[in-house]
Amino acid sequence: VDSIGVDDVFIANLIVGSQKIDRLLKLSEKAKVIVGVDSVEVAQPISDYAMKCGLKVPVLIKIDVGLQRLGVPYGRPALELAKKIDKMKGLELEGIYTHEGHAYGVTDNNQIKSIALEAGHKMIQTAEMIRKTGIEVKTVSVGSTPTVRTSLTIEGITEVRPGAYVFNDYFEMRLGVSTEYDCAFTILATVISVPSEDRAVIDAGTKSYTSDKAQAFGVYGLIKGMPDVHLVRAYEEHGVINMPEGKLKVGDRIEIIPNHVCPVVNLFDEVVALRKDKVEAIWKVSARGKLM
Structure with a gap:
C-alpha cells in the first residue's frame, strides 16, 4: 500500500x-x-x-x-x-x-x-x-x-x-449510463487472418477481454467505431469477427471495448495512456493479480 x-x-x-x-x-x-x-x-x-x-x-x-x-x-x-x-x-x-x-x-x-x-x-x-x-x-x-x-x-x-465508472464499458453502454465516447479503455488487436470475405480472426482472445457477459450480449465486446463488425466467437488467443464483405484485411488494427472492464484491467501488467493519439504515460497496474 x-x-x-x-x-x-x-x-x-x-x-x-x-x-x-x-x-x-x-x-x-x-x-x-x-x-x-x-x-x-x-x-x-x-x-x-x-x-x-x-x-x-x-x-x-x-x-x-x-x-x-x-x-x-x-x-x-x-x-x-x-x-x-x-x-x-x-x-x-x-x-x-x-x-x-x-x-x-x-x-x-x-x-x-x-x-x-x-x-x-x-x-x-x-x-x-x-x-x-x-x-x-x-x-x-x-x-x-x-x-x-x-x-x-x-x-x-x-x-x-x-467502479467501472473510471473507464466505462459495453455493459454501461447497454444500460444507457454511458456512450461509446465515454469508454476510455480498449484492447488493441490485429487482424491476423481473413478466411472469408465476411469473417476475420484477430490475435486477442479471452485472455485479453474475458468471456464475461458474452452469452447475455451475444458478443465478446464492442468494436470501437465499427457498429457493423461483431466479435462473435472467442478462444484463448483468438477472436472471430463477423463483418460486411471486405470490411477488414490482414494487418488492420481494431479497438475492442470490453463487455466488463473490471476483470479485464486485472489481465494486464500495464495500461498505455493516450491523449490525442499520443502516448502520454504508461500506467503500471499495481493491483494486478491481487485477488481476495
Missing part, C-alpha cells in the same frame, strides 16, 4: 481466515486500512488478532439493500450487529456501506434511479437507527456505476464508490 503512496484505503470485501487477517494487520501498520464485516463470525477474529497486536482495525458494516449477495439486512438486523461490533475492543466501527449491484439487472433509467434512491434511503435510515443508540456513524457509503449520478444527490450519503 505505502509503496504506491496510498495511506488510507477501504477494502470493500470481507476478510476471513488467519492468513488474510495477518496480511491485513501487517498492512495496518503502514496505512489506514478499513475492511468490511457483515457478521460477528467475520468481525470477532479480526478483533481478536488486532488486540494481540495492539491495534484497532477500522471497519464498515456491509448492508444488504437488495442485491442479496453479502451483507446484513438493513434496519434492525444491522443495528443489532453494530451494537455487538461496537463492543469489540480490536475494532473501530466507522460506519456502513453497501453495493446496490442489482441496478445492473434493469435497463430502464427510471428503474436505475429508483434503485439508487431506495438504496440511499435504506442506508440513511439504518445509519440513523444506529446513531440513536449513541454509536457514531461517520461513513454512509454506497456504490455502483449505474446509480452514481443519483446517489450523489442524496443527502446523508457521505461516499460513493463507482
Whole structure:
C-alpha cells in the first residue's frame, strides 16, 4: 500500500481466515486500512488478532439493500450487529456501506434511479437507527456505476464508490449510463487472418477481454467505431469477427471495448495512456493479480 503512496484505503470485501487477517494487520501498520464485516463470525477474529497486536482495525458494516449477495439486512438486523461490533475492543466501527449491484439487472433509467434512491434511503435510515443508540456513524457509503449520478444527490450519503465508472464499458453502454465516447479503455488487436470475405480472426482472445457477459450480449465486446463488425466467437488467443464483405484485411488494427472492464484491467501488467493519439504515460497496474 505505502509503496504506491496510498495511506488510507477501504477494502470493500470481507476478510476471513488467519492468513488474510495477518496480511491485513501487517498492512495496518503502514496505512489506514478499513475492511468490511457483515457478521460477528467475520468481525470477532479480526478483533481478536488486532488486540494481540495492539491495534484497532477500522471497519464498515456491509448492508444488504437488495442485491442479496453479502451483507446484513438493513434496519434492525444491522443495528443489532453494530451494537455487538461496537463492543469489540480490536475494532473501530466507522460506519456502513453497501453495493446496490442489482441496478445492473434493469435497463430502464427510471428503474436505475429508483434503485439508487431506495438504496440511499435504506442506508440513511439504518445509519440513523444506529446513531440513536449513541454509536457514531461517520461513513454512509454506497456504490455502483449505474446509480452514481443519483446517489450523489442524496443527502446523508457521505461516499460513493463507482467502479467501472473510471473507464466505462459495453455493459454501461447497454444500460444507457454511458456512450461509446465515454469508454476510455480498449484492447488493441490485429487482424491476423481473413478466411472469408465476411469473417476475420484477430490475435486477442479471452485472455485479453474475458468471456464475461458474452452469452447475455451475444458478443465478446464492442468494436470501437465499427457498429457493423461483431466479435462473435472467442478462444484463448483468438477472436472471430463477423463483418460486411471486405470490411477488414490482414494487418488492420481494431479497438475492442470490453463487455466488463473490471476483470479485464486485472489481465494486464500495464495500461498505455493516450491523449490525442499520443502516448502520454504508461500506467503500471499495481493491483494486478491481487485477488481476495
